[in-house]
Amino acid sequence: MTDTERLLEFHKIKEKLIELACTDKAKEKIQDLTPYLSETKVKAKLRETTEAKAMIETCGNPPLTALQGIEAWIKLAEQGGCLTPEQLEAVSITFSAVKRMKDYLNRGKSYEIGMAYYEENLEPLDDIREELNQKIRGGKIDDYASKRLKTLREAIDRTDAKMHEKADSVIKANKQYMADSFSTVRNGRLCIPVKKEYKFRISGSVIDKSSTGNTLFIEPSSVAKLYEEMQELRIDEENEEIRILYTLTAMLSDKAEVIQQNNHTIEKLDFMFAKAKLSIEYDGIPPEVNTERYIRLRNARHPLMDRKVNVPLNFEIGKGVNGVIITGPNTGGKTVAIKTVALTCMMAQCGLHVTCEKAVICMNNAILCDIGDGQNLSENLSTFSAHITNVLDILRTVSRDSLVIMDELGSGTDPAEGMGIAIAILEELKKSGALFLVTTHYPEVKEYAKQESGIVNARMTFDKESLKPLYQLVIGEAGESCAFYIAGKLGMPARMLERAAKAAYAESYNARWGGITGGEEFQKTSHPRIQKAKKVSRQENAMKYQLGDSVMVYPDKKIGIVCQTANEKGVLRVQLQDKKIWISHKRIKLQVAARQLYPEDYDFSIIFDSVEKRKARHQMERKYVDTELVYDES
Template identity: 65%
Template sequence: MVQTDKVLEFDKIKEKWIELALTEWAKEKIKDTVPSMSENELIARQRETSEARELLEKSGNPPLVSLSGIRECIQTAVKGDCLSISQLEDIEKSLVAVMRLKNYLSRCKQWEISLAYYNENLDCLDNLKETISMQIRNGRIDDSASKDLKSFRDEIERNERCMREKVDAVIRANKESLSDNFSTLRNGHICIPVKKEYKYKIKGNVIDKSSTGGTLFIEPSSVGKYYETLQLLRTHEENEEYRILYSLSAMVADYEEILEQNISMIEKLDFIFSKGKLSLEYDGAEPKINTERYIRIEDGRHPLMVPSECVPLQFEIGKSFDGVVITGPNTGGKTVTIKTVALNCMMAQCGLHVACKKAEICMNSNFLCDIGDGQNISENLSTFSAHIVNVNEILKKVNRDSLVVMDELGSGTDPTEGMGIAIAILEELQKSGGLFLVTTHYPEVKQYADKKARIENAKMTFDKESLKPLYQLVIGEAVESCAFYIAGKMGMPEEMLKTAMKAAYGKEEISENLKQVVSKNHLEKRRVSGIQKRKRRNKAAQKALEFQLGDSVLVYPDKKIGIICKTANEKGVLRVQMADKKIWVNRKRIKLHVAAEKLYPDDYDFSIIFDSVKNRKLRHQMDRGKIIKEQITIDD
């Protein structure tokens, strides 16, 4: 069974919808959205979408955030683990987002829209937010987070200042002993660079040395006494920082339930507002929902098409008829029409607005589709076979609450048999009591629909003058055949059309309107370029081509040995270098003695054998650019 979402392109609607959501929860909910089967739930979904759109139009976009990773932070705190500074900052940012969203919804209450009252389900947790903001600032724990932390940091700063002062004093007193006049930090110790030969002049510990060994990095004794004090102070500072982080993490854990409630509410609002944003994207409208098996669409559009390029669709089904058979020319909009109806119905039942000016949509138990080329290569099914497999699945599932759309009914096989199958399918669909829209080219199917109760013909209009479809659906009329008219307008002669008419209807008569169109038509034969055959070589010349430059051959009747110096011409005559001269000889008078490939390497220069010394020198000079042009004599 084909996937209805893809056939109707609802998957593409979901892709656009997902882009408008911020939270991962909302994105997943959109992916999993299916038509609702509860009337109360569907009416509530539609009301949410309408209210979200109204708030967006009146108050702008709400300050929603993605909340990525916040739940993980809360669960870490609940387990008793310590949250990092960045995680606590994320918690604070989420509470700021809650505060802004709550304020946004509070302002929206002036419009008396029920969605605005969701603000009462949000708790800003001012105590937690302010505590985090006071104790953590700019990516670090603030000095004022506790008295002990401030005391430790003040003491660390005092000791570091004293260390720098002592180091500076040692540098000033021992400039001639130092490699540079500045201190450096090595392995956590403040050191001065002392020349190796003066290492005993300065009291202290050697911490490191340069790569050459000529400089020693010494921590002066007057400075070293501060090192252990600083290490102890930093340990106290670190412990106090962890105590503060654990305290804040415990506060987060205490507010777990409220934080989770805030997250759930933001996710829900994100989902609701994404529906409103989507409605604004294609200028949708809230449909009226019914369970009376009635659909009416006024100025309908396909939501994925540019509105300015759409011809508004007027459609109705379910009151006086349950089935519509649509006919019309290829590329006339039949497929787009049935997709537009089914897609808007599916969107409505998922709580989305429809791309219409007004619409009344009935709830459907399922949406059953057979649209497009159903060829299944993996199962080795032809287009017609796959079509029939799909049709059988549809007929098994269809009931009175189904909406069925089928394109090109009975196509892909012998026309007579295909027409019979199309009518049989319509019979079965009508027995089910469901609503159905089908397209066809068969005139017999149009005639069947004319005679059958509760089935109505419809046509896609066509401009006979411009030969362009108008993309307008007219219910209650079947389109007349335009094939002969189009063929005539495109230049087919009258005699050919008469032959076609006789083959189709058993008579050669054509209408007066068509005669006027084709009266000047005739087939003008045009000159076409002829085929140029390649010249064939005689057998002697063909065999002569078997000899290659450099081949050693026997020249009859004297059986003297020579070398091929010029390959055969079209007459099969070759040039052979004998011991004292070059001769022309017919291929019939020579026989291969030793092939060139056995006598010479692949890149051998045959001019050494066949060319004069003078000519070879001239060619060499020309190659090097020393002479522009010179007459080279060739000894023929």
């Protein structure tokens, strides 16, 4: 699929055509379909589509068939191979389809439709078809395919019946030895079920045994003799079937050239009828084709858009006007308009009918497109870079016989520079002599088109009251983006619109501003306030630990008791089993609070102080003594 096909969505037209075709070859031809460069060939292909459409409208849908595998089977027949009954039956069905198609085309002759004379290229091979129908039925060789086959199959049936009779008689005569009262087939042999302990009472061969081993399946000797006769009959039957299949295959091999001609004709007709069905579905018409570089479309529709909502396009270019610059509001239909023109030209040049009331199409040696956002992340290209790269490729290949469409010319960069580049590109396109359609928002480009010969402005209409695009193209007039009207209608305040107009048009803003009404001033709406997290100081976190609290010390996970509360740095002292340590409050976790472990006014010196220290403190409380109280730092 080429970039042009993808950009114009021509691949979707192909997909629809493929759905309408029956044969694989026709589908392959549609997949490879590209614009023809010969005016004669284009007109011939359009005539085929028109005649195929007339056939369907007068005679109904054609009786086409898929023809799957036929070509390979005929090649096998030519190489001396042998076709299966299923394959021969499929060939017979194909012959019947050829006959129906021949009759269908014959009916078209009475309406003087030229395509109907393809009937002369079809040979239904009635004699071979009747032979196949007589000898192959339901994917099998019929009993009456030959007298010998009929005789052999009757003999096989009689022998099979005798075998069952013999087996049943053995069962009846030896009921006391049987594990069951009926015969069965094991490993392709007719057997009777005999109890294991009586296996020597029955004359015959053990063929199989039950899963438990208690029952043996024995083929009686009398049945075995008949089985040998049966095998000989089946060999004779198989040989006779092979002879019949080879005979029928040889008949096809003798007519291989005729069969292949039939297939090619059916495939060609299938391709033509697919185009006709598409025309009927899209309500298409055959366009006029010229090489005079002139295009005129009346009430053209984009074929992939719903006709109920698609506004018809009227367009004309050529005869002194080589370029059309389309302006107008966003979502106003500019891109759809240029794609409709290009897609209509491509379809016509591929021999397809176009969705117009009337169409005059010129032959193009290439349809060159720059549409959409060409940003390429894998190649690190911005939208503007990708557009320029594509445009430069177009300018290198464009010629007088080309059709060029460019969307949003010069966009994606600084407006002043983008405008200059747009005009330079238009100058180059004009020099090439090609027909070109360009969409833009630059007012300078509109002025350029107004002053330049051979280039005209066009605009897409827009209802300023309802803010709805009307999707109608008016050639000869420049359009406006209508951004101020749209913004004002949607509620932008007047002061903001006035500021925008001043910024956009400077001194001439009054002329541009007149008549535009803005909305009311913004009524501010409130949103929920953000709730900030309260900052907790390190000191506050540390001070929650009280004297006597049981804590877990990390990372060793040892249990200790707070023996001295935190200082201003958040460091506190903890009594472990064998020592006291200073530690940051961040490395401990409360296990049990002191108030849960000790009564109120509990004397913690009993836990943390030595006996000597407690005696000294007691004496100091009674009277002054000349004793130095030393704290244990261990």
